[in-house]
Amino acid sequence: MVSMELATAxxxxxxxxxxxxRLRRGDLVLLAGPLGAGKTTLTRGIAEGLGVRGRVSSPTFVLARVHPAGTAENGGGVPLVHVDAYRLGGDLTELDDLDLDxxxxxxxxxxxxxEGSAERLSENYLVVRLDRRQDSDDETRTLSLEPHGTWSERTPELHLAR
Incomplete structure (x- = not known):
């Protein structure tokens, strides 16, 4: 497991x-952490790294948003599907209805x-866990990467890329 401190948003x-x-078609990333930990902020960064189009916001009430791949000029090539499973509360029926596979x-x-429901979509997935420091009022988060399947081979490059 790789772990690091993120001092600011x-x-x-x-x-x-x-x-x-570094994401490719077929990659599954699960974001875990309490409310306010920075999951949507992290997703905004992921969207920028992919070069997708469209404003990224939490899809809590629509459950999923599709962000099309950007143009060749801005490096886009892989679309992003951003899902918020918070309201599902473990109800896999609605998750199945999204046809994420x-x-x-x-x-x-x-x-x-x-985490706890979407892992079944692929044996190859990355859990990114974000936690806020309990003993401080600053913005520092602890980010940890928990790779599964082929992600175990790719996680070191993520640590070095930061």
Whole structure:
């Protein structure tokens, strides 16, 4: 497991950009952490790293947003499917209705609150855990990467990319 400190929201965005720049079609990333930990901020960085189009915001009430790949001029090439499973509360029926396994064939899929339900979409996934410091009022987050399947081979490059 790789772990690092992110002192500011910009650091979270920068790590997201580094991760996004390395994502490929078929990649599944699960974001875990409490409310306010920075999952959507991280996803904004991932979207920038992928070069996708469209404003990234939490899809809490629509469950999923598709961000098309950007143009060749801005480095885009892989669409992003951004899912927020918070409201599902473990109800896999609604998650199945999103047909994410089909999206995985042509997109990178990032699922906020997906741990415990979205892992079944692929044996190859990365859990990115964000936690705020309990003993401080600063913005510092601890980010840890928990690779599964082929992500075990790719995680060291993420640590070095930051």
């Amino acid at each position: 910009e650091d979270t965005m920068a790590f997201g950009r580094a991760l996004g720049a 089909a999206d995985l064939e042509r997109s990178a899929v990032v699922v906020e609150w997906g």
